[in-house]
Amino acid sequence: MTYKTHLSMGILFSSIVFLNVDKLELSTSLAIILFFSTLLGASTPDLDTPAGGLWQKIPAGSILSRIVRPVFIGGHRHLSHSLIGMGIFIFLYSLLLKWLGLFFPLLPITSYYILLSFVLGYASHLFADSLTEDGVPLLFPLDYHFGIPPNPFQKVRIKTGQWFENLVVYPLVNLAILIIIYQYYIHIVKR
Numbered sequence: 001m002t003y004k005t006h007l008s009m010g011i012l013f014s015s016i017v018f019l020n021v022d023k024l025e026l027s028t029s030l031a032i033i034l035f036f037s038t039l040l041g042a043s044t045p046d047l048d049t050p051a052g053g054l055w056q057k058i059p060a061g062s063i064l065s066r067i068v069r070p071v072f073i074g075g076h077r078h079l080s081h082s083l084i085g086m087g088i089f090i091f092l093y094s095l096l097l098k099w100l101g102l103f104f105p106l107l108p109i110t111s112y113y114i115l116l117s118f119v120l121g122y123a124s125h126l127f128a129d130s131l132t133e134d135g136v137p138l139l140f141p142l143d144y145h146f147g148i149p150p151n152p153f154q155k156v157r158i159k160t161g162q163w164f165e166n167l168v169v170y171p172l173v174n175l176a177i178l179i180i181i182y183q184y185y186i187h188i189v190k191r
């Protein structure tokens with residue numbers, strides 16, 4: 001999937017959990033933190049490619065991306081698109097939150113939500129890529145790529161950046177986000 005679809009898919013996953021299932025009463029500042037933490041989680045798996053959206057946003061991103069590339073064993077859609085990779089990045093992010101917590105002490109529940117938003121963003125990325133022809137190597141270093149629908153039906157999966165993603169998936173994901181936000185708003189107003 002393209003970067004914009006990954007970002008929207010991440011926000012959809014977070015909206016479902018925080019606004020639809022948990023119906024959390026979020027302060028504006030926490031909502032903004034969860035929003036960006038989700039976007040970070042949704043961007044992280046594609047740090048393995050210099051064309052990854054996050055690299056484009058950072059100054060000297062393409063040079064930096066080449067420096068950190070060896071960390072992403074196997075190149076694009078390998079370690080960072082697997083369960084082990086997801087575990088490693090969640091662990092690193094939790095360390096970062098702990099370190100940041102030294103400067104901005106947070107309630108444990110707040111740190112939990114921030115970590116959860118990153119996990120949701122990351123999981124949404126693997127889910128979205130599993131809908132594409134290439135699928136994802138969830139059990140890396142095993143080379144088998146999982147997809148929805150499973151093989152041998154990979155031909156009916158989505159082609160990244162083509163009309164189906166841009167004209168159907170992307171608008172539908174954004175529409176779903178708007179519906180969830182609207183329902184959440186009605187729920188808050190009613191109380």
Ligand SMILES: [Zn+2]
Pocket residue numbers: 001045046081125129
């Ligand atoms: Zn990806």
